[in-house]
Amino acid sequence: MFSPHGPSLRELVIQALSSVERGYDLLAPKFDHTPFRTPDGILAATADALRPLGPFGQGLDVCCGTGAGTQVLAPLCQGRITGVDFSAGMLAQARATHPDAEWVQADVRELPFAEDFDLAVSFGALGHFLPEERPALFGGVFRSLRPGGLFAFPIGAPPPLTSAWYWTLLGFDAVMRVRNAVWRPPFVMYYRTCPLHALRDDLTAAGFTVTTVPLAALGWREDGSPRYRLVLARKK
Structure with missing residues (x-):
């Protein structure tokens, strides 16, 4: 499906009937040939929005998957780039594609870092966490950042009811x-x-100061609001 190099319908069904971790292990070799991988346009717009706020030191990609987030972190960060994910299959693909980065297998609800990073990003992963799990996720990111560090991720506007x-x-x-x-x-x-509004509340409860900026390159809705915003959560 999706492309000649993408997964078959049978493979997607097997993935969907597995756990999240096992499902992504199975999908990993073909993940970059599916719509589930964050499009390059979103990655580029995120990098453009973050560039005036940098440069940054060390960068962290939370729920890194196959490592697409390195396209954002590499030009912005002067220090080490690290990706963390719980899928060994996804990390194997990331390691093969981006051998210069560091790849860590861990549950991101229990991140094994303490004030190691200046910039953290995440792309397309929040739907894998139930609302009651977000405080652990955001709390771990907060602890992983140095004082003044920034956690950034894009979020799409909700589609209209019609x-x-x-x-x-x-x-x-x-x-x-x-x-x-x-x-x-x-x-x-x-x-x-x-x-x-829920993400803002959870980030604020974790200790972040939260703002957003429009990702203008991704277009505008009929009511004049942006199709995508970049959430900027700053560690106080």
């Missing part, structure tokens, strides 16, 4: 909830559990 995309995402989340109610192990991936 759009087909709204109902597609609603249907996907409903199917995932049914799947997790009747099948074990669970596969946590929801698109509608991360509204900006």
Whole structure:
């Protein structure tokens, strides 16, 4: 599916019936040929928005997957770049593609760092965490940053109620909830559990000062609001 080099429908079904970790281990060799990998346009817009705030020292990619976030961190960070993920398969792909970075296998709800980084980023991963898990995630990122450090991630505007995309995402989340109610192990991936106001509240509770900037290169909605914003969470 998706491309001649992408996973087959059968492979996607097997992934969806696995745990999150096992599913991504299976998908890893073909992950970059799917829409699940963050598009280069979003990565470039994020880098452009962060550039005036740098340069930075050491960089951390939280839930790094196959390492696409290094495209953002490499030109902005003068020190070591580290990616962390719990999927050994995804890390193997990242290590092969970006051998100059450091790759760490860990549960990001229990990050093994303490004031080691100046910039942390994350792309497309928040849907893998239930709302009650976000405090552990954000708390770990907070501890991993040096004082004054920055945690940044892009977030898309919610689709309007009248759009087909709204109902597609609603249907996907409903199917995932049914799947997790009747099948074990669970596969946590929801698109509608991360509204900006909830993320802002959780980041503030973790100790961050939170602002956002529009990613203008990614366009604007009919009401004049940006299609994407970059969340900037600064460690006080």
